Amino acid sequence: NAGVTQTPKFQVLKTGQSMTLQCAQDMNHEYMSWYRQDPGMGLRLIHYSVGAGITDQGEVPNGYNVSRSTTEDFPLRLLSAAPSQTSVYFCASSLSGANVLTFGAGSRLTVL
Amino acid sequence: AQSVSQHNHHVILSEAASLELGCNYSYGGTVNLFWYVQYPGQHLQLLLKYFSGDPLVKGIKGFEAEFIKSKFSFNLRKPSVQWSDTAEYFCAALGDKLIFGTGTRLQVFP
Numbered sequence A: 001n002a003g004v005t006q007t008p009k010f011q012v013l014k015t016g017q018s019m020t021l022q023c024a025q026d027m028n029h030e031y032m033s034w035y036r037q038d039p040g041m042g043l044r045l046i047h048y049s050v051g052a053g054i055t056d057q058g059e060v061p062n063g064y065n066v067s068r069s070t071t072e073d074f075p076l077r078l079l080s081a082a083p084s085q086t087s088v089y090f091c092a093s094s095l096s097g098a099n100v101l102t103f104g105a106g107s108r109l110t111v112l
Numbered sequence B: 001a002q003s004v005s006q007h008n009h010h011v012i013l014s015e016a017a018s019l020e021l022g023c024n025y026s027y028g029g030t031v032n033l034f035w036y037v038q039y040p041g042q043h044l045q046l047l048l049k050y051f052s053g054d055p056l057v058k059g060i061k062g063f064e065a066e067f068i069k070s071k072f073s074f075n076l077r078k079p080s081v082q083w084s085d086t087a088e089y090f091c092a093a094l095g096d097k098l099i100f101g102t103g104t105r106l107q108v109f110p
Helices: none
Strands: A004-007 A010-013 A019-025 A031-038 A042-051 A054-057 A064-066 A076-078 A087-094 A107-111 B003-005 B010-014 B019-021 B024-026 B032-038 B045-050 B056-058 B064-068 B073-078 B087-094 B098-100 B104-109
Touching (some): A004 A087, A010 A019, A019 A031, A019 A087, A019 A107, A042 A064, A042 B098, B003 B098, B010 B019, B019 B104, B045 B064, B045 B073, B073 B087
Parallel strands (some): B010 B104
Antiparallel strands (some): A019 A076, A031 A042, A087 A107, B019 B073, B032 B087, B056 B064, B087 B098, B087 B104
């Protein structure tokens, strides 16, 4: 099925652990992005990419790294997890930054 | 800096009532505007969008929004809500990046 696939759906980490949230799309979209959703704060842009090899920071990039080695994949890395990173993370993609986003189903991360 | 403000955090309505959700943005250039909806347990879906042309845009499920450039606003409206409209609604503005507002939780009671 065409769309945006995020893994894992749920993850529990201890403070200081590292992990990678995976995001893949099969629609040949150039633009990909990561958001975190927190109650009362809406969606906040973490990082985005306008194409393979190009990434840029969003509103809340600290504590997160990204890379875009292929058009299809856009992983989000937490190098040293903190409780403040407990959130629901959404990956989204579109043909270009000006188009409608297609969202993944989300990844719920809890950092203890 | 680019930003989006949604003034109504939580709205409670009875079925058949009219709805208007406020959205204001700030950005120094041309923006594309969106309303997304998140039904309980689901991920975000596009409700409607404005890129250019007629400032009154119609979306799915009877929703519409009006772009008023002088007020930097893009308010969402629906003449008669249904119980199935219970969801969280997000306004978003695309300037140099896509920024979302904090969302409005709508509860519709039968």
